[in-house]
Amino acid sequence: MKSIRLIGATLLLLTAVISANAQANLSTSINNVTTAYLDVKNALVKDDAATAESKAKTLCDQISAVQTKDMSAKQQTVWKSCVDKLGFDSRHISETATIDHQREHFASLSKNMYTVLKAFPVNSNDLYMEYCPMKKAGWLSDKAAIENPYYGKSMLTCGSVKETLKATK
Template structure:
């Protein structure tokens, strides 16, 4: 019986070691992507709501699983990301949301490309009409700056491959 109990605890310990780490940067990235998709769909109320989720992810003391140098990188961009997410979450005016999305996108790219821990492939895309970038989960262009007016305007500039575990 004692061996069974010891075996059980050892198994639990091995399981805990092998359990995947929660990557809060992926949560932040997914929340950002949801804001982008809402803007591309010309849906200001949904962008407002999803920006609120992004703000919550950014405010929940993210990055505890990061190494100290990575935490420093996150801290460098966190305030500006929160600023833009807050502004997007406080208005239903899509033009104002898109203004802040430009800065949000610039800082998200800087964060994700510096950390190199994303679990999914991301694409930095560019709108030549707006002269602005954004991140996407797909190579397919869905322009968040012009939505249905110019949904397919843009091209992929950089591919950020997923981190190797």
């Protein structure tokens, strides 16, 4: 009887460890996507199309690396509804050095990143959903201070914080 209890307890512990490891992997993957997204945003803030192009390639790679097996059913639904759009926009940004075209795709990219991050509350730092009334589009930032990626240096502080996504750790 003691052996059965010990085996049962061991299985429960092993299941908990595997589940925690899967969540850590998912958290890391989503945070890698977020970091790559923020790198694209920061390049656009600086009016640096070449860096945005390069960082968008990294973003494409990070999006492709996300595994759905560790997601809940709800998260899988959200990821599947956004992943193609995220890939499409990041790929377009990575294939052009025209900053206006990059910024057009960044608006859609930002909308879908926000959707993903609302479904995957795993961000390791506070994130801010910011909004530009001139562009009528939002973006995510790791700083509360406004640095507008749609207009860069010409209108750097145009916008406001609309929401804070609190860090989970």
